[in-house]
Amino acid sequence: MSARVTALLRTSLFGRWRRGRPADGDSRGAAAEVVLQLAVLLQAGIAPARAWQHLADGGDETARxxxxEVTRGVALADAVAARGDEWREVGAAWHVASTVGAPLALSLRSIAAALRDAREAADEVRVALAEPAGTARLMSWLPLVAVGLGVALGFDTLRVLLTNPIGIVCLVAGAGLIFAAHRWTRALVLKARRTSGVPGIDAELVAIGLSGGASIDRARSIVQTATGRERDDAVETVLTLSSTAGVPAVELLRASATLARHRARTEGRLRAAVLSSRLLLPLGVCTLPAFLLLGVAPMLLSVLSSTSLTL
Incomplete structure (x- = not known):
């Protein structure tokens, strides 16, 4: 048995390594990795509690x-869900599969695939946002560069900003605009990076419930209990289509979940494209005026001051 487990784990881990390891700190990637290992262990015939113990012995902090928690008497599904973030979805899937008697290994594989797709979509959005966000951060420091440039060219920029009444006003206003530009840019980037959990996860959970032989109403009720969420309109639409057409709902639900993840990926790319143009707003409204206030205005005041002294 141990040899078979080792071979299965090596196959699973090698396949995941070829697809690319998750980035550090990425909870979706970490969850998908552990869930996939669990599925392999369960498929090898290891009991669920013992499978978690194997992972804990291997050094996985989540498994530990x-x-x-289980040692203290907490239910296994609740202990998993208590880990937070995407683990709530894993715990919900574990609860649904255990309740209806669905194959736990296959259920975990589908959840691992959903988590992996969500991670890849988030990675694509992060990469697409890196260039416009980096450019915006670089441009936000342009006013301070202008101050240094004025000093390097021999202008009395610092004295004007710190002692001249008009220069002090320019300094305060310019610093305020720089701060506003940083906050504005950060808000735009965070909005473009926003995520809404794992797309299509409710459809995956209902599909797990139906695959265990539960009726549609019971599967929906179990999923609601496990997640604490209201019914998903997209899931209800698929179930209505299944009932109207007289076809099994499981494959329709999984196709809907796949489509939801694809849609989330596309929307993320669109947000990244829109961000490039929206970042021009803080640049034009805050950064460029700050550049004039901190860079150009002190140089002009310095020239006028030296000219008046000469006269």
Whole structure:
């Protein structure tokens, strides 16, 4: 048995390594990795509690926390969900599969695929946002560069900004505009990076419930209990289509979940494209005026001051 487990784990881990390891700190990638390992262990015939113990013995912190919770008498699904973030979805899938008697290994594989797709979509959005966000951050420091440039060219920029009444006004206004530009840019980038959990996860959970032989109403009720969410309109539309057409709902639900993840990926790319143009707003409204106030205005005041002294 141990040899078979080792071979299965090596196959699973090698396949995941070829697809690319998750970035550090990416909870979706970490969850997908552990869930996939669990699916392999369960498929090898290992009991769920023992599978978590194997992962804990291997040094996985999440598995250690789950094992500790289970030792204290917490239900396994609740212990998994308590880990936070995407683990709530894993715990919900575990609860649904255990309740209806669906194949747990196959259920976890589908959840791992959903988590992996969500991570890849988030990675694509992060990469698409890197260039416009980096350019905006670089441009936001342009006013301070202008101050240094004025000093390097021999203008009395610092004295004007710190002692001249008009220069002090320019300094305060320019610093305020720089701060506003940083906050504005950060808000735009965070809005473009926003995520809404794992797309299509409710459809995946209902599909798990139906695959265990539960009726549609019971599957929906179990999923609502496990997630604490209201019914998903997209899931209801698929279930209505299944009932009207007289076809099994499981494949329709999984296709809907796949489509939801594809749509989320596309919307993320569109947000990144829109961000490039929206970042021009803080640049034009805040950064360029700050450049004039901190760079150009002190140089002009310095020239006028030296000219008046000469006269």
């Amino acid at each position: 926390a789950v094992v500790a």
